[in-house]
Amino acid sequence: MAGSVxxxxxxxxxxxxxxxxxxxxxxxxxxxxxMPRLRMVTVPADEYYKRRxxxxxxxxxxxxxxDALIDGLTRPLTAEEAGTSxxxxxxxxxxxxxxxxxDAALEKFNQLFLDNHWGxxxxxxxxxxxxVKWMLTGTKRSxxxxxxxxxxxxxxxxxxxxxxxxxxxxxxxxxxxxxxAAMEALTDKSYDLLHVMASTGSxxxxxxxxxxxxxxxGMNSGIGLLGYGFRAxxxxxxxxxxxxxxxxxxxxxxxxxxxxxxxxxxxxxxxAENERNDPWEPYHVSLGYKKxxxxxxxxxxxxxxxxxxxxxxxxGGAVFPWTPQSLLDNMVRTIxxxxxxxxxxxxxxxxxxxGKQFLVLHPEFVMELNRKGxxxxxxxxxxxxxxxxxxxxxxxxxxxSLRRRLADRExxxxxxxxxxxxxxxxxxxxxxxxxxxxxxxxxxGIPGYSFGTSYFSTPPYGATAVxxxxxxxxxxxxxxx
Amino acid sequence: xxxKAVRFLTAAVTVGFFIALSHVSPAYGEVTLEVxxxxxxxxxxxxxxxxxxxxxxxxKKVGIYWNDKAGGxxxxxxxxxxxxxxxxxxxxxxxxxxxxxxxxxxxxxxxxVDAFFxxxxx
Numbered sequence: 025m026a027g028s029v030x031x032x033x034x035x036x037x038x039x040x041x042x043x044x045x046x047x048x049x050x051x052x053x054x055x056x057x058x059m060p061r062l063r064m065v066t067v068p069a070d071e072y073y074k075r076r077x078x079x080x081x082x083x084x085x086x087x088x089x090x091d092a093l094i095d096g097l098t099r100p101l102t103a104e105e106a107g108t109s110x111x112x113x114x115x116x117x118x119x120x121x122x123x124x125x126x127d128a129a130l131e132k133f134n135q136l137f138l139d140n141h142w143g144x145x146x147x148x149x150x151x152x153x154x155x156v157k158w159m160l161t162g163t164k165r166s167x168x169x170x171x172x173x174x175x176x177x178x179x180x181x182x183x184x185x186x187x188x189x190x191x192x193x194x195x196x197x198x199x200x201x202x203x204x205a206a207m208e209a210l211t212d213k214s215y216d217l218l219h220v221m222a223s224t225g226s227x228x229x230x231x232x233x234x235x236x237x238x239x240x241x242g243m244n245s246g247i248g249l250l251g252y253g254f255r256a257x258x259x260x261x262x263x264x265x266x267x268x269x270x271x272x273x274x275x276x277x278x279x280x281x282x283x284x285x286x287x288x289x290x291x292x293x294x295x296a297e298n299e300r301n302d303p304w305e306p307y308h309v310s311l312g313y314k315k316x317x318x319x320x321x322x323x324x325x326x327x328x329x330x331x332x333x334x335x336x337x338x339x340g341g342a343v344f345p346w347t348p349q350s351l352l353d354n355m356v357r358t359i360x361x362x363x364x365x366x367x368x369x370x371x372x373x374x375x376x377x378x379g380k381q382f383l384v385l386h387p388e389f390v391m392e393l394n395r396k397g398x399x400x401x402x403x404x405x406x407x408x409x410x411x412x413x414x415x416x417x418x419x420x421x422x423x424x425s426l427r428r429r430l431a432d433r434e435x436x437x438x439x440x441x442x443x444x445x446x447x448x449x450x451x452x453x454x455x456x457x458x459x460x461x462x463x464x465x466x467x468x469g470i471p472g473y474s475f476g477t478s479y480f481s482t483p484p485y486g487a488t489a490v491x492x493x494x495x496x497x498x499x500x501x502x503x504x505x
Numbered sequence: 506x507x508x509k510a511v512r513f514l515t516a517a518v519t520v521g522f523f524i525a526l527s528h529v530s531p532a533y534g535e536v537t538l539e540v541x542x543x544x545x546x547x548x549x550x551x552x553x554x555x556x557x558x559x560x561x562x563x564x565k566k567v568g569i570y571w572n573d574k575a576g577g578x579x580x581x582x583x584x585x586x587x588x589x590x591x592x593x594x595x596x597x598x599x600x601x602x603x604x605x606x607x608x609x610x611x612x613x614x615x616x617x618v619d620a621f622f623x624x625x626x627x
Contacts, residue, residue, distance in 0.1 A: 027570070027605035028623040029553075034615045037556045041624035049627075059553050067580075076576030079583055086583035090591060093584065097567070097620045098558055108552045115546060121538045129536045142543050150540045179545025188543045224627065271545030281627070372603015373573050484604060 025053030029062060038062065039096035041089070043069035049222070052279040056177055061105045065092045118153075141275045143192075144265055144290050151191040159187040162197030163204060164497040171204070172211025174271035175218040176279050181211050181271045186263070189270055193262035196255070198241050201498040202320055203263045206231050209322040209491040210268070216486025220324040221272055223484075225374075226282035229292040230325045230382060230477065231261065232465055234308035235318025236503040237495055238296035245296035247469030250288065261291030286327050287335075293325070295467055301387035302466040303394040310400055311492055318504045323463070324489035325382055325477035333362075333379055333478040340386045340473040348392040351474055355383065356410040358476065359462075362455060363413065367425040371434045371482060379478035380461045380490060381407070386472030400464050408459035412452035426453060434482075457481050463490065559620055563594040568618035570600045577624055584622065 025040070032038040042050040044066040054062040067089050075081040121136060123129035133150050137143040149155065160167055160183070167184035174181050183204065190203050210217050210229075220227045233243055244254040252258060274280045282289075299306045308319040326333025338354040339346045359381060368375045385393075393403060418426075426447060429435055435443050439457055446453040456462065461481055468474070483489045498504035559565055569585065571577050578601075585597045598618050602610060614621075 027603075027607075027611065028621070030605065030608070030611045031570075031615060031621055031623065032556050033553055034611060035556050036615045036618065036620055037558050038621045038623050041622060043627060046627045056550075058550050059555060062555055072580070073576075076579055079579040082576070082579045083583045086580045087587055090584060090587040093622055094562060094588075094592065096558075097622075098560070098562060100558055101555060106554045108554050110549055110552045113547065115544060116542055118539050118541055121540065122535050124535060126536050129538045133538055133540060137543075150538050151543060152538065152540055156541055173548075174545060177547055179547050181545055184541075185543065185545050188541045192543060266543065270543040273544070273547065370573060370603075372605065374604075376603075 025050060025062075026057050029054060029057040029059040032059060032062060037097050039093055040064045041067065041093070043067055043072050045069035046281065048278045049281055052176065055111070060111070061107075063096045063105075065089060065096050121150075137192075141273075142270055144262065144269060146262065146290055148192040148266075149194050151188045155191045156184070156187050159191045159195070159197050159200060160184070162200035162498065162500050164499055165204065171208050172213075174211060174268060175221055177273035179271040179273055181207055181267065185271060186267055189266040190259075190263040193259045193266050194255070195259040195263045196241075198498070198500040199256055199260050199263070201495045201501075201504045202233055202237065202241070202256075202260055202318075203267070204497075205320040205493040205495045206260070206264055206322050207267060209320065209493045210264075212491055212493075214487040215322075215491055216324070216483035216489050217268075217272075218485045219483050220489065221268060221274055222280055222282075223374075224281045224283045226284045226286045226327045227324050227479065228286040228288065228327050229264070230323050231264065231292055231294045232307070232321045232467070233294075233296040233318070233495075234299070234306050234321070235313075235495065236316065237318035237498065237501050238299075240501045240503060243294075243296040245298040245300075245467050247472070249295040249467050249469075250293055257294045257296075258291050261288075261294040264292060264294075265290055284328065297465050298387055298467045298469075301391075301470065303391055304400050304466065307400075307463075307465050308492060313492075313494065316503065318495040319492050320495055321463075321465075321490070321492040323380075323382055323491075324479045324483065326479060335475055335477050338474045338476060340389060340468075340471065342471045348389060348396065351389055352406070352410075355407060355474075355476065359407060359411045359455060359478075362478070363422075366455075367421050369425070369429065369434070371432070372484060374484065375480075376484050377434070377480045377482040378455060378457055378461075380463060380481045381456070381476055381478045382463050382465070382490075383474070383476040384465045384467050385474045386468035386470070387466060388470055388472065389474050390466050401459075403464060404459040404462045407462045408454065408456050411455040412446075413455060415447060415449055415451040415453060418453060423447065562592045562620075565620065566596045566598055566618040568598045568600055568614060568621045570602070570606070570614070570621055570623045572604050572624075573601050574627070581622075581624065 028038045028040045047066055054060050067085050071085045121129050121133045123132045165183045169183045171181050241256045243256045309315050328334040336358050339351045362379050369377050479489055495504040569581050571581050
């Protein structure tokens with residue numbers, strides 16, 4: 025959308041073509057980019073997607089659209105279209121709900137918030153002034169502080185608004201510094217929040233907490249780490265989901281076009297690293313933070329199937345015997361599946377770049393790796409090496425695609441010599457841009473499973489989709505202050 | 506003395522009644538929840554109107570911009586062919602690239618054509 029508006033603003037008329045099921049999303053995007061009355065032509069979604077497989081199949085859809093396309097470029101703008109008035113949105117600070125009993129008022133509140141698209145579909149706690157004030161006791165931050173804006177509609181994220189949404193989610197005040205740090209990552213200007221919020225691909229978020237605050241607030245990092253039953257994990261995730269809905273002004277089928285919706289869409293994947301059972305240094309220490317510091321790492325990850333970068337269990341567990349090598353082999357095999365996309369990767373498109381791997385290894389596996397001399401860094405190097413593809417095995421199309429990515433400077437500057445050297449007989453082409461693109465965490469119980477997800481190293485609309493922020497300004501915990 | 510006390514008591518009860526009345530819910534037994542608005546405020550955005558339309562496409566160049574999303578090329582191939590039939594004096598110029606071509610590419614493209622069809626595949 026931004027591209028079409030950019031061009032129209034340069035003085036050349038544009039007609040934006042969109043399927044009818046995406047028209048709300050397109051209009052919303054046009055509004056967000058400052059041209060709410062951009063001319064659009066729709067084609068029927070129930071015909072377009074299934075017929076675009078070939079020119080012959082899609083012909084009736086395209087032929088039917090041509091008159092409207094010509095009309096869109098030649099019919100003079102109406103007075104309304106030529107206007108520059110913006111939609112005024114009045115926002116009341118408080119909302120009063122009256123009913124014959126508390127139970128009835130609670131029900132009415134929940135229905136009203138859902139009707140307004142202010143809820144998530146799960147029951148909410150009423151964010152009364154008293155409850156929000158209580159929530160704010162968990163942080164030293166000023167309620168009016170703006171930490172950023174939230175895509176797609178760029179609503180302001182203030183500490184108070186985060187507290188309101190955390191109150192609705194049923195969070196406790198001591199979780200606030202974690203929720204705020206995660207929101208700071210998501211609203212960072214370099215984080216591609218738009219893609220995970222709106223893409224048809226149903227991407228989701230993984231939020232991992234490191235440092236002593238995790239234990240202090242009772243976060244689960246063991247058996248059932250992705251599951252229910254842990255107030256900190258579950259309500260931190262729900263507070264983030266509600267914050268993204270309400271500050272991004274997001275709604276499914278309107279401007280969140282995730283076609284399947286995402287697993288764990290109400291709470292995302294929120295857990296702590298299992299530092300007690302981790303023979304390696306905690307993840308945040310590997311980034312240069314002190315062990316006594318607490319951090320949150322947020323990343324966008326795929327949802328479904330290995331080939332679509334979704335969650336894959338590499339092995340472990342209590343059913344089938346496993347060895348460290350069998351797990352390593354499965355990790356390598358999974359990463360190698362991304363080779364299918366090698367000829368498709370193109371920056372700025374829906375499939376922009378090779379993946380970063382987010383590998384969550386269960387403690388027993390890491391203990392065994394540690395005995396074998398693996399460190400986090402050595403494992404990163406191992407995965408990088410094992411997924412190199414010998415030049416002689418590349419197809420001409422894969423070679424051409426790699427050469428185009430090099431010519432278009434889609435490979436990071438410092439890695440260009442490595443890729444250029446690999447594109448000759450005897451060379452080996454990396455599937456991971458660099459060894460550090462395997463992000464390795466230790467979590468899960470004993471026994472446990474190791475699992476992984478992945479996501480584009482360079483996302484479609486931003487510079488990155490993985491970010492660590494320190495947790496600070498806590499008032500109710502010993503750590504995170 | 507007794508009359509004075511009765512008058513004082515009556516006045517006190519009357520004042521107390523009205524104070525209490527002012528604190529009673531709109532209707533007896535009703536509960537009111539006052540909650541804070543969870544929505545993030547959106548800063549007003551400057552609105553631009555679309556560019557004026559062309560009087561005719563005859564003799565003009567129309568760019569077709571497509572973001573390489575699979576299958577969209579087939580759709581635009583047919584549109585290009587139909588345009589040649591319906592508007593033979595219009596030249597079509599095909600472009601492809603990312604969702605957003607960015608400032609530099611957009612500035613270059615607008616120098617080459619008079620109008621655009623823009624499709625991203627959804």
